[in-house]
Amino acid sequence: MAASGISNVRVVVVGDPGTGKSSLIVAAAAESFPDKAPPVLLPTKLPPDFLPDRVPLTIIDTPSRPEDRELVEQECKKADTIVLTYACDQPSTLESIQTYWLPELRALEVKVPIIVVGCKLDLRQDKEPMLEQVMAPIMHDFREIETCIECSALKRIQVLEVFYYAQKAVLHPTAPLFDQETQSLKPKCIRALKRIFILCDHDRDGALNDSELNDFQVRCFHAPLQPPEIVGVKKVVSEKMPEGVSENGLTLTGFLFLHALFIERGRLETTWTVLRKYGYDDELKLREDLLQNPSFKRAPDQSVELTERCLDFLKGVFAAFDMDGDGALRPQEIEELFSTAPSNPWEEDLSEGSVEVNAMGGVTLNGFLSQWSLMTLLDPVKSLGHLIYIGYPADLTSAFRITRRRRLDRKKQRSQRTVFQCYVFGPRGAGKSALLNALIGRPFADTSRSTEEDRFSANIVEQTRGTKKTLVLREIPEEQVANLMQTKDALAPCDVAAFVYDSSDDASWERASEILVKVTALGEHSGYEVPCLLIAAKDDLEPDPLAIQNSARVCTDMGVEAPIAVSMRLGDIGNLFRRIVDAAERPHLSIPETEAGKSHKSFNRIVNRSLTITAVGAALVFVGIAAYKTYEYRRRSSSS
Template sequence: MSFKEVVRVVVVGEPGTGKSSLITAVATENFPDRTPPVLPLTKLPPDFYPDRVPLHIVDTSSRPEDKGRLEAECKKADAIVLTYACDRPHTLDQISSYWLPELRQLEVKVPIIVVGCKLDLRDERQPSLEQVMAPLMHEFREVETCIECSALKQIQVAEVFYYAQKAVLHPTAPLFDQETQNLKPRCFRALKRIFILCDHDRDGALNDAELNDFQVKCFNAPLQPSEVAGVKKVVSEKIAEGVSENGLTLTGFLFLHALFIERGRLETTWTVLRKFGYDNDIKLREDLLQNPSFKRASDQSVELTEKGEDFLKGIFSAFDVDGDGALRPQELEELFSTAPSSPWEEPEYKDTVETNAAGGMTLNGFLSQWALMTLLDPVKSLAHLIYIGYPGDPASAFRITRRRRQDRKRQRLQRSVLQCYVFGPTNAGKSSVLNALLGRPYNEIHAHTEGYRYAVNSVEQLGGSKKILVMKEIPEESVRDLLQDGLAACDVAAFVYDSSDEASWKRAAELLVEIATHGESSGFEVPCLLVAAKDDMEPDSNAIQNSARVCTDMGVEAPISVSMKLGDIGNLFRRIVDAAQRPHLSIPETEAGRSHKHYRQMVNRSVTLVAVSAAVVVAGVAIYRAYSLRKNSSS
């Protein structure tokens, strides 16, 4: 499976180097007596080459007035064939002095095949192809290969476009580092995962039966016993640890693929990768990540199921080699060694969960980090569950929650992962609140948070059950941008302010009104709590009086006083979880919202009165008609 319906090859080069003759020769197997200045699009059918993918060949003009069209064609190309004439050395010089730099400037990032045409006219006293091309390929890594041909003599004409197509369908760059002569990390990791999947008895080696199953799956042909023995012999002669008494080891398996690539048999490794679901970037194909689809409304989220969590607990235990109840960085790296990379390298996953004293990620932190990734990017979570070996249907690891609007109507939240947006002015103590959720000590040094920051941990409720609380710190300057995306993903909002600073309180109150107003207008009202931080300092009397008035006016609870410095956080996180779980309560109401609500009530009351009056009239008419009928019948 190549994932390409058509390969488009554009032929460029100096005038008179034989571009049109080369294209005609491959299409007709004849040398043309005369060719037009530029050939029309030439199509080679699917059965022309073994990969059975049609090839479209685009001829180009080298005239200055046609440069715009040439550039446009190069930008649409899957591969470039760059020609020079073997009998005209200056055209070869133009390859490195003009054409390759020009293609770089155009940001054409496709494989390039450098082709010496008119091989039949080559002067034998000229340096060999290897001598000329080795420094060129070292300087320009985009050059995939170099070849000489003769359209007149039909020498290596078909090979030119075969190499071009092969470079597109079976590229070297994602697999192999030419400088170090090693498999690239992502290829290494993918092949390691494939090896583990094929090692059914989990003994660290592929026995003869497992090797045969692998061969049938990838190439639809069994291996004969002599072929299996031959493979193991080749490996053991080159690398002793490549074969054990149980069969071909991971080291031997990786060595074989490096050998295939070095010998130009890239299609072998690509066939294996594609059979196991990888695309050209050596990541799982998108179509494999469509189940479940994760299609949901803006106020729904995705969570792991109990089955998904149980799998992760088992994985954690398996990779906690030293049994200390935490994953050290090395153990975490090994856990994700079958994925393209660790999924938690992006900034939003840095420093977000609890760790032990040595910096290892605890089980609670591990599950919390997965919950965060599932909340933020469920497709990424799905992909990495597959990478680390989730068995069975991946859909069984996820569930989509009920809509938050329905939760408010039913006055109860069902979800297990709750998201709290943390608002507040600069230096109010928002970061300290997030650190406290992770059980970290207070830090005197204030550092302004750039962008959004997350902290996630489990919170125990009364009765012993637990919820995962995700706190998202919103920098003051990011509030407007956040509101453009809306509050649909927010379960509860906390407004942190410095209780010793009246200005800090005023800004927190402004933010509260802004969020409440947005919720009323968008229909996504959220429960809100005020957090009076720095309770160890002298409280500002105006802030105390004004906060009491605002809470009364807007119908929210009195501020929760905390001191991160003294470690006095009371039951802050439990109260946040409680507020999220009762989404119909603690919703602030602005003056405008109250007026609008009053107006709606009046309208509803008027509609009800009209309906009742109409019903009375209808009933009166019906009674009158019945009376008339009775009177008429009796007379």
């Protein structure tokens, strides 16, 4: 199997009638020209040792009759690459490629490399224009053409080269690496090569010295560079791009220039060998197998957290990329941080406001660490991948820990977690979004758009005893509650639930209390009971007497604490976030009960008590029988 992971390449040969499709295939497979080739060949296999990459090819011949068009379309859709033929002695077949075949393949949405092949080279007239002149405008209009080549099956000229290029287009594709129109490396390719360059720059001086270049060569190609070869490489770069070489060695600019040069000269396998050696797949992302260690297999009520060792590494990264030393990372600095990843993973989150930023929009250290914790909580594989992209130096198993199950936390009456997730419920307009904004220090806004999808915010909360925990608030829109209730494990990731309502509006309280009952019932049914807090928002407004009265009744009936009064407008939230974290840390407290839940617990207590009484009674009967048997034995012994 090739380094790309592809074990076989399927090549489909299409073209106008009489262009030499079948003869080309026979000449490649049998290394001879057929006296009379059949109209359509059966699938032909070229063994691994036929071509340098040692990957077998399956070549599919196609019929040329109009009535077989559907069959040809089906084969094209199954192809890894397509060889599109024309006859060098028949200009109309070349015109057909441009006017029929290439547009037809686009219409079929066949998105594979295309090799345009001029067959019957031995019959081409000298007066005909050269291949480059003919194909240049066609290749400009149809970027899917990987390359073009002329051959002669009769003379066996460049026959195997046709299928070499076809295979190469699949195993070492151009499209992910190079933009043919601008003749430059694509952004994802630059990001990947930049990461590789940084990993090879062991002394971090911004250049690859002779020793580092040699180490790179040995790792990728298993052969050292001789001193004259290193001199030659530097000379080629410095002549074309002086800034590509410094007194310390080959710079990143020079490193990228070399790879662009390899690609322009058709040596894509060189760049692909480097990329694959450093773990990249054909989409220039880390291979899936690299993201399986450590394993994040866990129960629904377990989560993944970053270790102190990883957080210390991230603090160092923050300091390194805080170029202006203002204690925050500006958008440009975050882009530079993730310039070795396929893209910035936080772009959407930060634009929506998920963590703390300063007045200039720079992400603070607390915001930076919180964003990493949030990404790890929601998608640990994504977090793992980006730790690799930014160069986490230690064993990745040292970066993560899987938490204890919440059910066990309740039994132990204490949670050991450092990151807590709070689900924020409540009716529309109650102040849920304002609560999330308050956590990350965003000012109160009189007007705000309604949240249609779940939204997250995260920040570090310092507890009274000096410990620091990360609190993640997940806002659940009122319209999404019904969908959430349909999932049995919906509350498994939840450490604590907050129910926000407008304290000046009894209708808002009624809706919040309905959601509270539903969430409590789901927890009782699923076994994922969670601590619950009521938050009476908009305390700056005149409170509704009915809301006060009804909330007091519900708190008494369900066994929860009195509502916490806050005003986001006035910034009067007291120690709200500490109280949320406290409730999460003591998961056996603040758990409400419905009437059905109370009845169920009462029934279980009665059953358990009955079983205990029965067990005690049975034990007494057993003791009585044993005592009677002892008495009888002694009586008989004395009488005898």
